[in-house]
Amino acid sequence: MKQNNQHIDEQLLKAILEETSSDQDKQEFQKWIQADSANKDTFLKMQKIWKSSKGIEVFQKIDEAADWKIIKAKSGKTVQLKKVNLFMQYAATVLVLLSLSLVYLYQTTPGFGKYAEYKSLQTKNQIVLADGTEVFLNKESKIVYPKYFNSKVRNVEMEGEAYFQVKPDPTKPFIIKSGNAIIEVLGTSFNVKNEMDGTTIVSVNSGKVSLKNQKTQEIVYLTKGEKGIIQKRKVSESKNEELNFNSWKTNVLTFKDTPIAKVFSDLENYYGVKITNRSAKLDTLTYTNSFSNAPINKVIDELELVLKVHITKKGNHLSITDDKN
CATH class of the missing domain: 3.55.50.30 (Phage tail protein beta-alpha-beta fold)
Incomplete structure (x- = not known):
């Protein structure tokens, strides 16, 4: 590839940044760097942005959006620098979008940053949350929870069946979203089970629990020895006569x-x-x-x-x- 000392081919730059350049590419690149100190400064800025947004096809996206063609000598150094500046603007925009995407993923995606996700397959498992709450998961169950409880409430989501021994904290209610149910406690132990038909059953072993239907906002309060059931739009409470409601755990x-x-x-x-x-x-x-x-x-x-x-x-x-x- 041929060019004068004031211009450089985009594919050559891409190869240099990706560390896939040939010996001939490296020679041409060195000539361009040595031709003007501004070229080196420009490349160092490009390299910084490239490393920050590594893994994203920045150059290809810029080709499609800006139609950044190979910089030619016919327009002189001014046009060449204008094209490079254009590249910098697009690359910086991509970096900002990448940062926003990372923040969004951190805030919302289990396993990526703020939240963790745990699935039990064919075995029962126990996990301890950041606040000291113990969660026992039955087989084929799942829980999504914050790695740290920094807000005014302790929110988790679960599917399947789990037994909770919630660490008491009067200043931070512990809230579980499970199926159509929202379960809120301060510190207690209870079992939550999702049936195949969408029914959610909460059996309280100690303390007090509120059970609310998300769809109707109907709520019941349960204490030791009681159970609450959300079945479709109906919420009911009764004495828990199921002796083996948590036998899977005990x-x-x-x-x-x-x-x-x-x-x-x-x-x-x-x-x-x-x-x-x-x-x-x-x-x-x-x-x-x-x-x-x-x-x-x-x-x-x-x-x-x-x-x-x-x-x-x-x-x-x-x-x-x-x-x-």
Whole structure:
């Protein structure tokens, strides 16, 4: 590529900045630098902007927007400097837009800056937030939270199921957005569960919780031993009679005169199995027992002994029939 000492090809400059230039390019570049001290100053400014906006195709965008063609000698040094200044203006604009984009990503994008995102896949996990709040995530659940709680409220979002032990702070309410629910507390422990149909269930273990439907703004207040349910546009509260609402966290299953159908439902939820009951005699029975960190085979043995039935396990399916003995 040929040029005089007052002009330089844009592609050559691009190659120099990207460190992909050939030996011939480098020689031509050195001639241009040595021809005028202003050329060196101009290049150093270009280099600073280039490094700041590294990773963005600045030159190609400027070609398309400004039609910056190869600077030719016919217009002399004045035109050449005008073109370079034009480049500087566009490059500075790109840098400003990049900075704004980075600020936006930092403020809004989980995992990028201000917010973090944690997903549990096939395992249960525990995380501790910046304020000391402990969050226990059930399988296939997600939470989005600030890396630091600098505002007047502590906002998080979650999907799936999680148990919260919120660090008390009367000056900063802890607010959870989950499905159609907005849950607000100061310091307490409770379980939040999203059902497949969009229902959100909040079960309080200690303290006081407010549960609000985002769509209707209807709100209920829950205390220890109570649960609130948001189902479509309706919000309800009641005594929590679900003994195993947080068994996924405690690894303890408790049954007290529990109808067999409910026993099987809780076992299905906890162990991830499907139970088919072919024993009619069980329909009217209740069951009392407790299991702590028990493998499924131990539970099967206990049920067969107490209920006088036979249980066949194939993969994740349990089939229950009357004991032939």
